[in-house]
Amino acid sequence: MLLKRRNRFSVFSSKKDTSNYIHFLCNSFRYDEISNGTASGYWGIDFIKKTSHLDVQAKKILNTPSEYTPSLKNGYRFFDVKDLEKATTLFTACSQGKPFKTEIRMKTFQGKTFYARAQGKAIRNEQGDIIGIRGVFQNIESEKKQELKLQNSIKYSQEHDKWLYQLSHVVSHNLHAHVCNLQLTSKLIDVETLTQDQEELVTNIKSISSNLETTLGHLSTIATLHGVDRKLKHIVVEDIYKEVIQKIKDSALNQRALYYTEFSEVEVVKYIPAYLKNILSHLIINALKNKHPERECEINVFTYKENGNIYLVVKDNGIGLSQHKIDYILSRTPTSYSFDKDESGLGLFLIKSQIASMGGTLAIESKLGKGAKFTIQLQ
Numbered sequence: 163m164l165l166k167r168r169n170r171f172s173v174f175s176s177k178k179d180t181s182n183y184i185h186f187l188c189n190s191f192r193y194d195e196i197s198n199g200t201a202s203g204y205w206g207i208d209f210i211k212k213t214s215h216l217d218v219q220a221k222k223i224l225n226t227p228s229e230y231t232p233s234l235k236n237g238y239r240f241f242d243v244k245d246l247e248k249a250t251t252l253f254t255a256c257s258q259g260k261p262f263k264t265e266i267r268m269k270t271f272q273g274k275t276f277y278a279r280a281q282g283k284a285i286r287n288e289q290g291d292i293i294g295i296r297g298v299f300q301n302i303e304s305e306k307k308q309e310l311k312l313q314n315s316i317k318y319s320q321e322h323d324k325w326l327y328q329l330s331h332v333v334s335h336n337l338h339a340h341v342c343n344l345q346l347t348s349k350l351i352d353v354e355t356l357t358q359d360q361e362e363l364v365t366n367i368k369s370i371s372s373n374l375e376t377t378l379g380h381l382s383t384i385a386t387l388h389g390v391d392r393k394l395k396h397i398v399v400e401d402i403y404k405e406v407i408q409k410i411k412d413s414a415l416n417q418r419a420l421y422y423t424e425f426s427e428v429e430v431v432k433y434i435p436a437y438l439k440n441i442l443s444h445l446i447i448n449a450l451k452n453k454h455p456e457r458e459c460e461i462n463v464f465t466y467k468e469n470g471n472i473y474l475v476v477k478d479n480g481i482g483l484s485q486h487k488i489d490y491i492l493s494r495t496p497t498s499y500s501f502d503k504d505e506s507g508l509g510l511f512l513i514k515s516q517i518a519s520m521g522g523t524l525a526i527e528s529k530l531g532k533g534a535k536f537t538i539q540l541q
Contacts, residue, residue, distance in 0.1 A: 201219065201223075201300060201301070202219060202298045202299065202300045203216065203217060203219045203220025203221070203222070203223045203224070203298065203299050203300070204216075204217040204219070204220055204296070204297070204298050205217070205220055205232075205282075205296065205297055205298070205299070206285075206294060206295070206296040206297075207234065207237075207294050207295050207296070208293070208294045209257070209292065209293055209294050209295075210293055210294070212234055213233070213234075214232040214233055214234060214237055215232065216230075216232050220299070223270075223278075223299070223300075223301050224240055224268075224270050224271055225270040225271050225272060225274075226270075226271040227271070230271070238250070239269070240268050240269055240270075240271075241266065241267070241268055241269065242266075242267035242268060242269055242275045244267055245266045245267045245268075248264075248266060249266060252264060252266075252282070253282070253295070256282045256283065256284060256295050256297075257284065257292065257295060258284075258292070259284045259292060260284075261281070261282065261283035261284070262280075262281060262282055262283075263280075263281040264279075264280060264281070265277060265278070265279050265280075265302070265306075266278055266280055268280075268299070276301050276303040277301075277302050277303050277305075277306035278299045278300060278301055278302060279299065279300045279302050280297060280298070280299035280300075281297050281298060281299075282295050282296065282297030282298075283295065283296065283297065337374075341371055341374050344367070344371045344374075345368070345371045345372070348364055348367050348368045348371060349368075351364050393434070394432050394433060394434060395432070395433070395434070395435055396430050396431075396432055397430065397431055397432070397433055397435055397438060398429060398430055399425045399428070399429060399430070399431060399438075399465055399474070400423070400425045400429065402435065402438050402439050402442060403423060403425075403442060403463060405439065406439060406442045406443045406446060407421070407446070409443070410443070410446065410447065410450070417450050417453070417459065418458070418459070419449075419450060419453070419458070419459040419460065419461055420458060420459065420460045420461070421461050421462075421463070422460070422461070422462045422463070422464075423462075423463045423464060424463075424464040424465075425464065425465050427464075427465055427466045427467055428465035428466060428467050428472050428473075429465075431465070431472055431474075431540050431541060432541065433520065433540055433541075434520070437516045437517075437520065438474075438540075440512075440513060440516065441474070441513045441516065441517065441538060442463070442474075442476070444510070444512070444513050445476040445513070445536050446461060446463070446476065448510075449461050449476070449478035449480055449534075452478075452480040452481050452482075452534075453478075453480050453481070454479060454480050454481050454531070454533075457479060459478065459479070459480065460478065460479045461476070461477070461478050462475070462476070462477040462478070463475070463476050463477075471539055471541060472539070472540045472541040473537055473538065473539055473540065474537075474538045474540055475535065475536065475537050475538070476535075476536045476538075477533065477534070477535040477536070478533050478534055478535075479532075479533040480533050480534060481530070481531060481533075482528045482529050482530045482531055482532050482533050482534050483526065483528040483530070483534055484528075484530050488526045488528060491510045491511065491514075491526065492514070492524070492526065510524075510526075517538055517539070520540070522538060522539040522540055522541070523538075523539045524536065524537070524538055524539075525537040525538075525539075
């Protein structure tokens, strides 16, 4: 019996030896060693003699009697009825030369269903004619159960997150209406007719309602960003910037400011649009709210590239931040946040979290009375 090499696969020169070749593939020391080591079962089908073969490991996985002889007629009994059509399609294509690699539901000799990872390819003779097919399969039932369990956990988490998003949206919307009523009521009070104690009380109420409105705004931002499309997209930075500026101009916050921009070095970035919009919006609004009382507000927004990284910078000439405040903002966590008069810290924490989730960093340079510079590594 002559064994030759062709295309890295062994083939027999004589068609009459086909069945012996199939048997050789499934029972040679090399395949037997791999089979035992990987808990994989090997199978083969001889188209010339119309016979099938299972190695010892395959019979063990299928739990067949040791003397069991597979055939083309009874081969399909080992596939679950739900995947029988799939198995037929794969084997038909493989018999025509198309290899397959798939996950499929199989059955043991006793009819117990299990998930298997299977693959197969055609066997050709020296003339290139297909004389059979061979393959390997593994029982991955336990692995599949873990996968399905994980999928169910992810599904539960997604549904829970969706519920939390809806709850935060409803809460922020309903509370916002009450805060607006509280602010409107406090404005209608004539402070000139009040005593000093009453005037201080009304002032405190106005301050509390203002801080509460800011916090609700942050909550609304969280709810909005939770529901956005998180797919990365190529974004023209200037387009997002113009959209943010227009929204600010349309709001009650609209204040006079001098804007300077430069996006020529990096015009397009790959980012989540809603995240970039929120980052720019918060930093520009923060600059407007914290403008220096003795000078006109100036805001610089630009991009640049350095050492293969892309950066976005928002710089202002406002009242600035102390180093203690910067360290507090950059090191804080949601549980360490305290509600104080300066609510800007929570907003900075939110954008810092978004930047970190994208693999970037936030750097803050500032001195009291000298303005602040925020540098975001986007990519």
